Amino acid sequence: MKFGKRVNLHTHTFRCKHAVGAPREYCAEAVRQGLCTLGFSDHQPFPDGRFDESRMPFGDLEAYAREIETARQEFPELNILTGLEADYVRALGKSFYEEEFFNKRKFDYLILGPHFNDPPEAGAGAGAAENVRLRVESTIRAMETGLFAYVAHPDMFACTGLSWTSEIEALCKELVSAAVALKVPLEINAYGLRKPWIDTAEGRRPQYPWRPFWELAAELGATMVVGADAHRPEDVWSNAEQAAAWGAQFGLVPANAAVAAAVVNGRKPR
Template identity: 45%
Template sequence: MQLCEYAGMMKIQKNYHTHTHRCKHASQDVSHYCAAAVEQGLSVLGISDHTALPDNRWPHIRMDIGELPDYIRAVDEAIKSYPELTILKGAECEYADEYHEFFEDTLLGEHRFDYLIGAAHFFPMEGEWLGSYGGTDSKASLQSYAKYFIKSMESGLFAFMAHPDLFGNSYLTWDENTIHASRDMLTAAAELQVPLEINGYGLRKPKIDTPSGRRCMYPWLPFWELASEYDIRVIVNSDAHRPEDVSSNLQEAAELGIRCGLKFADLGYLES
């Protein structure tokens, strides 16, 4: 379990979702996050920057393929420099058939990454890739998002899937369309036993105005209430983009999961 009893309260001591400056929308390098993790009392820190891709697709939000060796070196050096902290080498990935071999053979194989995170910051629709920020604003795009999310899980490559409710950033109303798309994803997650992430970064982002009032873009509470009907496991992460946020909002994310009666995933196998 990610949760442990600590002075009578539930305390989260693990974060598997962390970014560095290489993704172009975060700050500082691996060592800065590790130092902050030690200071903030974490026991496990996963470094999971947006992966480089062989064709350098979506370069504005991820490292260049030429930066991959430096990223690996930075994580390996941190492992040696912070023996008191379990540091894992990971990456956050958008799945596509043409990347499967790169993820499996190069990252997990040759470079011995400890794990990969699946995510849907982009998704294919009608022959084009749409951005999930702003792109999940219709019934058709919700269906495409869900279909892509499921295909990513079916790849078998990912230790967990990040922020499945990201679509809430632009689809503003919880209705039959969001319920249908969510049920498809939750059914697949239960069948495939792929954990889903309650993402702490969404709790730090500016709230949005909707017909039902102001709320977080994600986590979106109705999604997680619906998730309680399924045999799934969840994980909470800070999705840190600054060292000072390496443990931010872990408690609130966990409390959301507890409030919804969700079961927590045990990813301890990644640490062995």
């Protein structure tokens, strides 16, 4: 496999219930837009159906994989990878993720998508800074498992309109420092640039990516990837160039091709 400039590993399908389109539709659009590698990373389901409003039933995993394999046969000119965007639940343990997704189903990769605290009920009624602390702690625990190719939208918590305080800066420094030490790339998420901007005490800005977070990430030597986070076939590369430019202003260069190559070469859980 050759990995050129246009590599996107963050792609959803209709199965997550808040996206549209089947794998073959995303692949057709990826070919049209000049991608060389497309990775599917629909939201990881749980056997007990938790969070099922935003992900497929657990029993649909085989159909999801079959649809991607069918697309792989139909589009031989495209490198197609099978993965999931996963929320790590410590109570299930690393072995659950290894067994279900790598050993049993032979998926190529997982990306960490921190959407909830771990456990999810943690932080109920807590203030903004406390919830950021909980999210940072759970993200670091997940990175430490070695399960994940990279962390999607690590600054998503900024969507609440946070201000960059010394406390928030310290928490973000903790997260980025852990990513650097563990050699886990962080994603500038292009979907955040497609979402409505928000008014904050510091002015109007995207919900994420968050400028001070990425300034800090560059300062600490983080590895960056760009994720289209496509929820429609036409968005397989939407705003990805803008996201790359966002990182470039701080000296960050996308490592998408290197991450995809590592996935293909089998450098999965440590």
